Amino acid sequence: MTVGYIITIGYISLWVNGMTIAERKEREKNLRREMILKSAKKIIATSGVEEMSMNQLAEATELNKATLYLYFASKDDLIDAIVYEGLKILEKNFQESDMRSKTGLEKVLNHINAIFAFYRENPVYFYTFNHQERRKASLRMETPFAKEGNKIAARIFEKTAAALRSGIKQGSIRKDVDINAFLILMYAQIYGVMHTIYTKEDVYRDVLSLESATIERSTIEFLQYYLEVIN
Amino acid sequence: MTVGYIITIGYISLWVNGMTIAERKEREKNLRREMILKSAKKIIATSGVEEMSMNQLAEATELNKATLYLYFASKDDLIDAIVYEGLKILEKNFQESDMRSKTGLEKVLNHINAIFAFYRENPVYFYTFNHQERRKASLRMETPFAKEGNKIAARIFEKTAAALRSGIKQGSIRKDVDINAFLILMYAQIYGVMHTIYTKEDVYRDVLSLESATIERSTIEFLQYYLEVIN
């Protein structure tokens, strides 16, 4: 049961148990936005990013096509929003991961783990990241979301950089590792592995009896080998 | 002047100076096919794979749109043909590379180099490989070219595998390298680095002062570090 009473002053009515009408509307709007995003992600998960059309999305959400445009300025904007969402989740995962890690090396390895886990749970984000990266390379348009997304991406990148630096300082990571080069290679490695898993998982399982979990583990060991101090 | 004479038996006519009419026609057909592919690659190089339309291609080749379909069953088939072509080139490059390499380690590193060089000279193949891989993952349609392409890909893959095996045997590569795992990681690494270069080259150059050539070199050193025997 919800307890509350109403105060009305002029045009403004408050439902006094913590939420004004304006707030409720705001919340409802966000819910609908998220519902649209959810539908979009579902479609992308099954048919791919470029295959998702606003027509399809309108049908899936049972909304009018024009309504979608009340929540997102364009199809591109919508995809940027998904990307943004994904990046936010990933950043949070990194934060949590850092709290569970002690040495710099541990942090880095847990970052890799976090990314794999993230993509494993939400393949959609891999598709959309990939799509927008390729798209943006040619257009370089900066929608609000894209801009904000870039900032998060930079922060994520920097988190791993910091872990590398602290690892080197503490001695858990080799001194002669070039941080920038390693960062690029590491993210490229992960990207390539994910691409491999998404496009050839079945082949590798059938031909080489390699599960994707195994491939992920190998990736981590591989990168770890490069970082580790040799005694 | 071409010397020759014609024998006609029923419907079949031979132009007897080394080449039958059927052969000549076959050759002409191939020439036109290649001309079409060349145009397609040019378009892809400038506008991307999904942006290349059959309309555009018809205009560029000065052929009728319907004619294109005499040479390729579908747009997809045409792209598969480009992929196939690329794989053939790459295989040849591998063969030449192997001839210049002595130890197993050298062979592997030269393979990597060969791939980078290949993509550097023909970005088109990266776009098309990427495109078809992502596409095929969901459709898994097996056009003749796709099938044949897979065989070449397997042979390429196997070449590196052989190099790894011989390197281990000879002692130029660490004994405890898991060949399959490394192969997957290596190709994923290269793929990821290429993606990085194509989508973020400018960013890395501007922000980190890293040229793509440098990144490629780092990749090789990175992989080499993993393979090398430590004294």
Add this chain to the structure above:
Amino acid sequence: MTVGYIITIGYISLWVNGMTIAERKEREKNLRREMILKSAKKIIATSGVEEMSMNQLAEATELNKATLYLYFASKDDLIDAIVYEGLKILEKNFQESDMRSKTGLEKVLNHINAIFAFYRENPVYFYTFNHQERRKASLRMETPFAKEGNKIAARIFEKTAAALRSGIKQGSIRKDVDINAFLILMYAQIYGVMHTIYTKEDVYRDVLSLESATIERSTIEFLQYYLEVIN
């Protein structure tokens, strides 16, 4: 400080210092109406009549789109209101012009001048007059504003007619001028010249070195030539 007191009888409250609440509300409503019209004209001035959308207008006025419909029954009605406004201004200009003119001929010529000046200062009205005239020809819908506007147009027309009649009577205008025919031709002439100026000004300036001011002057001389008594 505003002195006043309130009388309430049933639902009706009066704020007795000269203006009833109803009156104040009426006035506020008019202010907002005019604000909307002002924004609409600004948009039309830059993008044209058919390009002005209710969306744009809502944004420009910082009002909700639905709110616009509280002040104007439809987009068409809104444009009719602008037309009406323009006609009112023009009528006033005619009145002022008449006060500065002596002979009938002078009055007519000053009318022409007044129209040119009016359009020069407010091109928006030319666009909207033109737009609605063409539109109404096929639909002939009679919104309240359109009706009222027609009345003003008739009065304006009549003012020039009166000037012509008095000119003939006084002897400043040729006796054998057919008033109705001349009126139509004169308004058509002005309309055509305005259209020419708006659509081809640059051409005429570049090719014939004719400024629009010159064209306007020629128009007046041209019409004057027809009216003038020859000695």
Add this chain to the structure above:
Amino acid sequence: MTVGYIITIGYISLWVNGMTIAERKEREKNLRREMILKSAKKIIATSGVEEMSMNQLAEATELNKATLYLYFASKDDLIDAIVYEGLKILEKNFQESDMRSKTGLEKVLNHINAIFAFYRENPVYFYTFNHQERRKASLRMETPFAKEGNKIAARIFEKTAAALRSGIKQGSIRKDVDINAFLILMYAQIYGVMHTIYTKEDVYRDVLSLESATIERSTIEFLQYYLEVIN
């Protein structure tokens, strides 16, 4: 009955009674083009230029919407084609008119007549001319048709200029007429009169008992009065 026989040489077949297959195809293509234009003009005649949609046109022609784009690059191009067509007709009418005229004055007056007759028979051209003039003023895009159309327009304009010059020379037109100024005013006058007729014909007929034929006649007399030499 059509007499003819066929000669086949290689790929080329001739239907020997005056027309090759290629020619016939060409002719058929032109017929279809004209059929489309005819439908477009019909729609424009009833609903106006901006109201004509490609959807509507596809329905009217019983062609697929995409098919329309085989004949016209865009809606704009289609309208330009109508404009071009109209200008060609008008130019021809001018030529015929010139042949029937003796003095320069006669030529000019017959030009005016020719324009009125032209618009009377094909109101569509007035709508489209008007539409494209207003449109082009802001975009100034130069489709092939628009370019060619401009050339015809210039020739038409020049024809009247020549008539004026010769009239002045011969003495049928007043010496102190400024040719450029008059040309602009004359075309503006005609344009304005046509606009008046199309948008207010019924009003003038009902209120002033003025038929459009009468208005046209007045226009000619009006312009004639300005040109004529006074004795």
Add this chain to the structure above:
DNA sequence: TATGAATGAGGGTTCATTCAT
């Protein structure tokens, strides 16, 4: 009074593909 949200209808354009010839 004012508004946020929603919508049906339609805009022009492009796509890969397939006929009959």
Add this chain to the structure above:
DNA sequence: CATGAATGAACCCTCATTCAT
């Protein structure tokens, strides 16, 4: 073998307008 012509389906997006609140 080659082509001109055609097409259905889909694309993203925008419009003026109307609800319930």
